Amino acid sequence: MKYYIITGEASGDLHASNLMKELKNEDTQAEFRFWGGDLMQAQGGEMVKHYRETAFMGFVTVLKNLKTIRANFTLCETDLLAFAPDVLILVDYPGFNLRMAAFAKKHGIRVHYYISPKIWAWKESRVKKIKAHVDRMFTIFPFETEFYKKHNYEVSFGGNPLLDAIEDRDNKDESFDHFAERNQLSQKPIIALLAGSRKQEIERILPVMLQVVDRFPDYQFVVAAAPSITKEFYASVSKGSKLSFVYNQTYDLLQQSKAALVASGTATLETALLRIPQVVCYLTGGGKLLFTIGKRLLKVKYISLVNLVMDKLIVKELIQHTCNKEMITEELNQILFKEDYRSEMLHNYQLLNEHLGGAGASARFAKMIYNDLQR
Incomplete structure (x- = not known):
């Protein structure tokens, strides 16, 4: 299957790379195209842009870089349609990813959100966009599951992938x-x-x-x-x-x-x-x-x-x-x-x-994503 993955920072690169590794175990034919970083690149596939080119933080910085941000959206939309993935996997990074979720949904591409945006802390109204445009939400904290339950939106909790990254670390x-x-x-x-x-x-x-x-x-x-x-x-x-x-x-x-x-x-x-x-x-x-x-x-x-x-x-x-x-x-x-x-x-x-439930979360999430696509 073909997987298009978007993340915009170092922590997303880490979690997405571990997810990619486990997806390859589930799906021997996996093809990846992504916006991410060096760790994702090490898992194979084609990187469209490195997160260092897309990480704009703060109101003033965003205003100064509006032209670049708009160009990134256009590039991502065009590239997504050209790749025609079986699923778009979004990793946190809500300012960019929620817009891409709406675009993908409009064009009939299945949308999975891996690692929820922190809408439980800020901009809770974004839950409406998630319910409208995201087919499956995968959460990594127990309290996130309770948050979405309050909004009548079913999510899948599989543990926290940080435990995997720490357990499998070098040195x-x-x-x-x-x-x-x-x-x-x-x-x-x-x-x-x-x-x-x-x-x-x-x-x-x-x-x-x-x-x-x-x-x-x-x-x-x-x-x-x-x-x-x-x-x-x-x-x-x-x-x-x-x-x-x-x-x-x-x-x-x-x-x-x-x-x-x-x-x-x-x-x-x-x-x-x-x-x-x-x-x-x-x-x-x-x-x-x-x-x-x-x-x-x-x-x-x-x-x-x-x-x-x-x-x-x-x-x-x-x-x-x-x-x-x-x-x-x-x-x-x-x-x-x-x-x-x-x-x-x-x-x-x-x-x-x-x-947080122990190690093995990345493998559990990969299995859930692959099984969902099989259905």
């Missing part, structure tokens, strides 16, 4: 000494910095994270560099701060770290599943007014997936005005040096792992 038995040597790091314990995958969020969050570097001289700070971001860009943002960078080694880095500062998003869940105590740091653009408006529109109590899944405060969330040098320092001291505090967070991580 999971690597020693600290070997990791440090191959990345030219010192022997100091590591505090990992996960500042996001888009330029706009890195520009906002990384400089704030770096303010605490001098307060922890016995540690080395290492950035998990996003694969689509150049070293020159990081250098311009970090402005001579004492830190190191590693590319395409987020899991390796976290595994060797004592603690992490993490921008809200999938990375908070990855950090928790790798059992690394963390501080969640979140800053929006647009100043205090836009933040206040946005906060009123949010439908959830927490911004980190760790806390959302467990429906309680497991990791500290430093948001906007609380995301500052003093608060980050205070929380880092807690998770590094207060054993009871650290142990409780690690215990809650174990409960989180159990709540």
